[in-house]
Amino acid sequence: MSEQTASAKEVFVNPVIEQRADPWVYKHTDGYYYFTASVPEYDRIEVRRARSISELAQAEPVVAWRKYDTGPMSANIWAPEIHYIQGKWYIYFAAARTTETNNGLFDHRMFVLENEAANPLEGNWVEKGQLKTNWESFSLDATTFEHQGVRYLVWAQKDPEIHGNSNLYIAPMDTPWSIEGKQVMIAKPEYDWEIIGFHVNEGAAVIKKNGRIFISYSASATDYNYCMGLLSASVDSNLMDPSSWSKSPAPVFTTNEASGQYGPGHNSFTVSADGTEDILIYHARNYKDIEGDPLYDPNRHMRAQRLTWNSDGTPNFGVPVPDGEEV
Known part of the structure; x- marks a missing residue:
C-alpha cells in the first residue's frame, strides 16, 4: 500500500x-x-465543513438560517440536509408552526433554502418556500437523488387515510424546490419493529451500488427502539411503480447493548477521502433509559463507521460500534 493510499x-x-x-x-x-x-x-x-470526517468535530459551525418567532417556520427545525444541484447549494429541512397547545409538534412541513455561493458557508441562503406535496399534512425528512437524468424527491408524510404517523413517498422533481405529478407511496410501517411507540417510516437516505438503488430509513419511536430498515429497487426499474421496491422484513441496523449503542438511525451515506469505501453516518445514544420525551433528550450523537457489502450485492450495516474505539 502506498503512503498516499495509507494516509x-x-x-x-x-x-x-x-x-x-x-x-x-x-x-x-x-x-x-x-x-x-x-x-x-x-x-x-448550521453548516460546517472539513477535509476529513473526523475534523468536522473541530470545524466552526456557521448559522445558515434561524427560525421565525411566529408562523409556519417557528418551531422544531428538524433534520436539515445539504445538497449541491445544478451549480447551487440547497438545504432541505422540516419546520413547524408554533401553537398554544402543542408547540408545533408533529405539525411539520418541508422547506427549501438556496445558496449560489461556491462555498455554502458564505453567501446568502434564500428561502424558496414550502416544498409542497399532493396534499397538506405532517411531512418531513426530504432527501433527493438523481437517476437516469431524472431528479427524485423521497420524503416522509402522514396520509390521513392510513393509520400511523408517516409513510415514505417518491416523486420526480421539476425544480430543486418542487415536485411534479403524482406522489407514490413506496413504504409504510407494517412490521412489528416499525410500529413500537409510533408507526413510523422516516429519515430516508439513498445509495446506489451493484445495479440497485437502496433507500435506508428509520422506524419506531426515537428511544432505544429506533432502528433502520432498507428498501431496494433495480436501477432499470420504474422507480415510480411501488412494486419496483422491496422491503427487508428485518431491520438492518438496531440497538446493540453489547456495544452500548441505543436507537441508531436517521442516517446518511458518504465516502472515504480516497473514494474507495462507503461510510455510514448516523446518530445514536450511549444509554437506554431516558427521562421525559426522547425528542427533547439532547444526546443523540453523530457517529460514523464503514459500510461493507455482502456477496449478493446488498449493504451490510453491521452493528453500531462502541464509543471510544478506533474504527
Whole structure:
C-alpha cells in the first residue's frame, strides 16, 4: 500500500460530534465534507465543513438560517440536509408552526433554502418556500437523488387515510424546490419493529451500488427502539411503480447493548477521502433509559463507521460500534 493510499484511510472514534441528531454528511468535488444536523434547541440550521470526517468535530459551525418567532417556520427545525444541484447549494429541512397547545409538534412541513455561493458557508441562503406535496399534512425528512437524468424527491408524510404517523413517498422533481405529478407511496410501517411507540417510516437516505438503488430509513419511536430498515429497487426499474421496491422484513441496523449503542438511525451515506469505501453516518445514544420525551433528550450523537457489502450485492450495516474505539 502506498503512503498516499495509507494516509487516505481515516480512523474514526465515535461519537464524532456530540448532540447532533439526524446527521447529514456530503462530500463535495472540492474535497470538503459538508455537515448539517438537528441541533438540540431545534431553532436553527448550521453548516460546517472539513477535509476529513473526523475534523468536522473541530470545524466552526456557521448559522445558515434561524427560525421565525411566529408562523409556519417557528418551531422544531428538524433534520436539515445539504445538497449541491445544478451549480447551487440547497438545504432541505422540516419546520413547524408554533401553537398554544402543542408547540408545533408533529405539525411539520418541508422547506427549501438556496445558496449560489461556491462555498455554502458564505453567501446568502434564500428561502424558496414550502416544498409542497399532493396534499397538506405532517411531512418531513426530504432527501433527493438523481437517476437516469431524472431528479427524485423521497420524503416522509402522514396520509390521513392510513393509520400511523408517516409513510415514505417518491416523486420526480421539476425544480430543486418542487415536485411534479403524482406522489407514490413506496413504504409504510407494517412490521412489528416499525410500529413500537409510533408507526413510523422516516429519515430516508439513498445509495446506489451493484445495479440497485437502496433507500435506508428509520422506524419506531426515537428511544432505544429506533432502528433502520432498507428498501431496494433495480436501477432499470420504474422507480415510480411501488412494486419496483422491496422491503427487508428485518431491520438492518438496531440497538446493540453489547456495544452500548441505543436507537441508531436517521442516517446518511458518504465516502472515504480516497473514494474507495462507503461510510455510514448516523446518530445514536450511549444509554437506554431516558427521562421525559426522547425528542427533547439532547444526546443523540453523530457517529460514523464503514459500510461493507455482502456477496449478493446488498449493504451490510453491521452493528453500531462502541464509543471510544478506533474504527
